[in-house]
Amino acid sequence: MPVTAKRPINERIAVEIFTRLQRLEAGKEDTIQLSEVIRPKRYATYTPKNLQVVLTQENPEPNPELNLVGNPPAVAYDQQFNIRCHVLPSEHDPTSVDELINLMTAEVIREITSDNLWHTFNNLAIDASIGTIEQIDTDGSFDGANVPVTVTYRVSETDPYTTR
Amino acid sequence: MTLRAAITSDASSVFLSTDEFAETVTYHPHTYYNATPRSSRSISAVVIRETIAVLGEDGDAVLPVFEVHVANDSTNGISSSEIDLGGDQIALAPRDGKTAERKTITRLMQQDHAMLVLECR
Numbered sequence: 573m574p575v576t577a578k579r580p581i582n583e584r585i586a587v588e589i590f591t592r593l594q595r596l597e598a599g600k601e602d603t604i605q606l607s608e609v610i611r612p613k614r615y616a617t618y619t620p621k622n623l624q625v626v627l628t629q630e631n632p633e634p635n636p637e638l639n640l641v642g643n644p645p646a647v648a649y650d651q652q653f654n655i656r657c658h659v660l661p662s663e664h665d666p667t668s669v670d671e672l673i674n675l676m677t678a679e680v681i682r683e684i685t686s687d688n689l690w691h692t693f694n695n696l697a698i699d700a701s702i703g704t705i706e707q708i709d710t711d712g713s714f715d716g717a718n719v720p721v722t723v724t725y726r727v728s729e730t731d732p733y734t735t736r
Numbered sequence: 737m738t739l740r741a742a743i744t745s746d747a748s749s750v751f752l753s754t755d756e757f758a759e760t761v762t763y764h765p766h767t768y769y770n771a772t773p774r775s776s777r778s779i780s781a782v783v784i785r786e787t788i789a790v791l792g793e794d795g796d797a798v799l800p801v802f803e804v805h806v807a808n809d810s811t812n813g814i815s816s817s818e819i820d821l822g823g824d825q826i827a828l829a830p831r832d833g834k835t836a837e838r839k840t841i842t843r844l845m846q847q848d849h850a851m852l853v854l855e856c857r
Contacts, residue, residue: 617830619840620799620857622823660840662822664768713842713855 580732581696581725582632582651586611588693589653589721592684593625603679604672620714623676624658635724638698646736648698648726655680655719656708673717677705680719696735697725740849747850748807752780759783759828761804763814764838766823779813781806783828802828802839802856808849816847819854826856 579587590611599605609625610618618626630652638648657676659669681702684690691700703720726736737745752758758780765774784803804826807813814824821844827836839856846853 617837618799619825619838620842621840660822660842662766662768663820664771665822713857 578733581727581735582629582649582723582732585651585693585696585723585725586627586629586653588696589655589684590627592686593627593655593680596625596679596683604675606676620658620660622658622660622662623672624660625680626656626658628654628656630654638724638726640726640736644729644731646726647729648724651723651725652703653721653723655684655721656716657719658708658714658716660714669715673707673715677717677719684721691723693723697723699724744850748780748809748812751851752782752805752807752813754780757782762827762836763806764825764827765818766820766825768820768823774818779806781813781826781828785831799857800830802830803845804828804841804854804856806852806854808847808852814852814854816844816852819844819852826854828856 590609593606593609596606597609604623606625607621607623608618609627611627612618618624632649632651635648635650640646657673657680659672659676661667661669661672685702691697693700700721700723703722706718706720708716708718728734728736750756754760759782760778761781761783762776763779764776767773782805785800808816810818819841821841824841825838826841827838829836830839841854842857843855844852845855
């Protein structure tokens with residue numbers, strides 16, 4: 573798809589999350605530096621790396637309590653984004669895997685929520701929340717944790733490109 | 737020549753012959769922080785491609801998995817003593833005819849005196 577195509581609200585929120593995560597690739601003085609941040613293609617071509625983040629999303633769930641009447645009405649959705657933090661340290665690294673996961677997930681949460689109005693994602697969303705961190709089960713090939721971020725947004729029923 | 741030595745020799749000269757089923761790939765050893773750098777090298781390998789594995793219970797990420805058979809040898813293959821399952825990579829063509837891409841060695845699936853079977857993603 574051409575990059576210049578107009579983006580719906582949920583995609584613009586995804587891009588904003590991705591952009592915030594990319595700041596961690598540059599590294600900061602007092603914390604870890606991510607190796608890369610990825611939004612996978614249908615047939616994923618990335619290779620697992622230590623301190624890698626993969627951003628995916630689930631199906632948007634309707635949130636009828638926040639709908640607005642009108643013609644057309646406004647419809648609200650809860651969209652969960654999964655920030656998958658991959659850890660694959662060297663066999664020579666004395667750091668425990670749990671320590672790396674704790675550091676990485678903490679840094680991801682701090683960066684996503686670093687702005688006072690972080691939950692609006694540049695006025696695109698109504699609210700957002702960080703869910704329970706889940707361990708990633710990859711049958712032993714590498715470790716990691718998922719940081720779920722649920723974003724509530726509202727758009728016109730006939731125009732998913734415009735917030736209401 | 738003992739049977740053990742014959743099997744070890746056959747692993748390199750027959751099974752991993754590029755005139756038969758093997759191909760040339762590049763081994764990129766990971767260098768841990770402050771350790772002496774290890775250089776990349778070309779090796780022979782039999783690569784089994786295009787197995788898809790789903791990552792995570794929610795199934796929202798899939799990755800191709802490659803099964804790579806190499807000699808357990810620090811010159812013509814990869815020795816089991818040098819391998820680092822936390823960053824070593826192998827550059828291989830994801831599909832026949834495509835340009836080689838680096839894939840991380842994520843697991844040592846089998847090992848014996850002659851050969852290693854590696855999982856790369």
